[in-house]
Amino acid sequence: MSLFLFIVGMLLVGGSVGLISAALGLGGGLIMVPAFIELIEGMDAHTAKGTSLAVIVFVAATNVWRLNRGHADRQWALAGSLALGSIPGSWMGTWLTGRLPARAVLWVFIVFMGIAAVRTFLVDARAVSEDEVRRRGLVAAGIGLLTGLAAGATGLGGGFVLVPLALIYGIVSDKRVVALSNTVMVATCLAGAASHALSANTAGEPWTIGQVYLPVVPLVFLGAQLGAPAGKRINERMSLRTRKITMGILLLLISARLIYRALFLT
Numbered sequence: 001m002s003l004f005l006f007i008v009g010m011l012l013v014g015g016s017v018g019l020i021s022a023a024l025g026l027g028g029g030l031i032m033v034p035a036f037i038e039l040i041e042g043m044d045a046h047t048a049k050g051t052s053l054a055v056i057v058f059v060a061a062t063n064v065w066r067l068n069r070g071h072a073d074r075q076w077a078l079a080g081s082l083a084l085g086s087i088p089g090s091w092m093g094t095w096l097t098g099r100l101p102a103r104a105v106l107w108v109f110i111v112f113m114g115i116a117a118v119r120t121f122l123v124d125a126r127a128v129s130e131d132e133v134r135r136r137g138l139v140a141a142g143i144g145l146l147t148g149l150a151a152g153a154t155g156l157g158g159g160f161v162l163v164p165l166a167l168i169y170g171i172v173s174d175k176r177v178v179a180l181s182n183t184v185m186v187a188t189c190l191a192g193a194a195s196h197a198l199s200a201n202t203a204g205e206p207w208t209i210g211q212v213y214l215p216v217v218p219l220v221f222l223g224a225q226l227g228a229p230a231g232k233r234i235n236e237r238m239s240l241r242t243r244k245i246t247m248g249i250l251l252l253l254i255s256a257r258l259i260y261r262a263l264f265l266t
Helices: 002-024 031-040 046-067 076-098 104-124 137-154 159-168 175-195 214-238 240-266
Strands: none
Touching: 002 031, 002 046, 002 137, 002 159, 002 175, 002 214, 002 240, 031 046, 031 104, 031 159, 031 214, 046 076, 046 104, 046 137, 046 214, 076 137, 076 175, 104 137, 104 159, 104 240, 137 159, 137 175, 159 175
16 A cells, blocks of 8 residues: 555544544444554554554543533543543453454454444433433442453443443433543553553554554544544434444444454455
């Protein structure tokens, strides 16, 4: 791939990441991990998810600012409770998958995506008003642990775990869950990216620290900033049911493509 096509391709990936992260509360890893494996020669699953987590740190941080503007309650205490579980969970997820071959890690990613897709379609989305929100610190930490495990294992950011569980247990309203998800993803993905950066280089690419491929990070981040404003507008207008259906379809389509790659192309 020429340098020009590489730059354009990563900017387009970034635009999709910004759109999905701001609109659905997902980390964008469901776009990045498959795209990195497909588009970057020599990219393995370990480095793809480590690089994805590094990008999500910056994307989620800017989304936190964007989504919290105009809100007096920034949900810092709740985000802190979730992060108490998600940070060690992210390290643990990275450590566990770090002992698996790249092909097995790809299948772990596919399984997580498939479970999330099926859950999205089969479990009714719950609308939670501000009056129904309950403070549950231990529950939040438990949700955070599961979020971190999923993020570290897959490079997805963990939003696909946090968003539904946070609504099921009523710790945040459906109007503020996307902002909360992005806040927690900053800490979760920072821990996961750091763990990957300290791991052995499995891709053999230049400009790679451990399992984080540095050249794509600024390009995808820049593209995400172009896509995020549109994602914020979609989030403000999207109903809970529409968000659920959109998430499910995206997860199924990407899972199908990765299954094909795992069976026939690796």
